[in-house]
Every structure is written in structure tokens, then in C-alpha cells.
Amino acid sequence: MIALDTNILARFLLKDDAVQCTQVCELLNRPEVYTAPPTVILELVWVLETSDYTRAEVSQGLRGLLGLPNFKPHSFEALFYAIKWYESGMDFGDALHLALSGGEQTFVTFDKALGKIATQQGILPKVQVLRRISK
Numbered sequence: 001m002i003a004l005d006t007n008i009l010a011r012f013l014l015k016d017d018a019v020q021c022t023q024v025c026e027l028l029n030r031p032e033v034y035t036a037p038p039t040v041i042l043e044l045v046w047v048l049e050t051s052d053y054t055r056a057e058v059s060q061g062l063r064g065l066l067g068l069p070n071f072k073p074h075s076f077e078a079l080f081y082a083i084k085w086y087e088s089g090m091d092f093g094d095a096l097h098l099a100l101s102g103g104e105q106t107f108v109t110f111d112k113a114l115g116k117i118a119t120q121q122g123i124l125p126k127v128q129v130l131r132r133i134s135k
Helices: 006-014 018-028 038-050 055-066 076-087 092-100 112-121
Strands: 106-109 126-129
Touching: 006 018, 006 038, 006 055, 038 055, 038 076, 038 092, 055 076, 076 092, 092 112, 106 112, 112 126
Parallel strands: 106 126
Antiparallel strands: none
8 A cells, every 4th residue: 555645635636736636646546555644634634724625625525535446544434434523513633533532432622612512413432521720
């Protein structure tokens, strides 16, 4: 398997550099199997969001990548859930943290918004929000 960096996937989705986009398309059309760690996907979401992609466009791009027959990212199932939760309004980083913690009993945070949306959606692991104590 060949691991891909964020800039490769960004050129593929953004199509903002014709030469590099062509190189990436040629690369992905080879009979190789490609992968990427979840950190690359997280960084890709940040790149797309800072390039003014809407949440729907980011989700569509990610789903397109996951649908490529020769792209097998690490933690595929966790990425699938993270995209689903992102589509329903959760921050992608938070969604990915929860998805990658799926086998754990509890996810502890100070982030009230994360706790609220995770509880509303019935996401596991259960999110426990610690109360902030002022000095």
C-alpha cells in the first residue's frame, strides 16, 4: 500500500492546480492501493474548510474519496462515522476523536457543545463533560 499526504488529496479534490491535479489523477489511476492515516483526513477537512468549501461539499469530497476502489484509508469505519456525525453538525475533529474512541466506555472533555450534540445523537462512547471550576 502507498500512503498519501494531505496535499495529494487536496489537489485531487480542490482541482486548484491543473498540473498537480493531473499528476494526482494519473497516480490514482494506477493499479496500486492507496491509504492515508486519519490525521491526513482531518488535515484535509481543515484545508477544504479554509478553502471555503461548505460542510456539504467537504462531506461529498470525503465520501468520494472513500468510494474510490483503490483508496483504503486507515480506520475506514471510524472515518465513515466521523463523516456522518460531521454532516449532522459536529465539528469534524470532534467527530473523528469520538469515532476513533468507539471501543472505549467514556470520552471525557470540557467541551459542552460536543457533549450536547453527542448525547442528542446517541453517539458512543458516552461523552462526559467535566465542569470547569473557576479559581
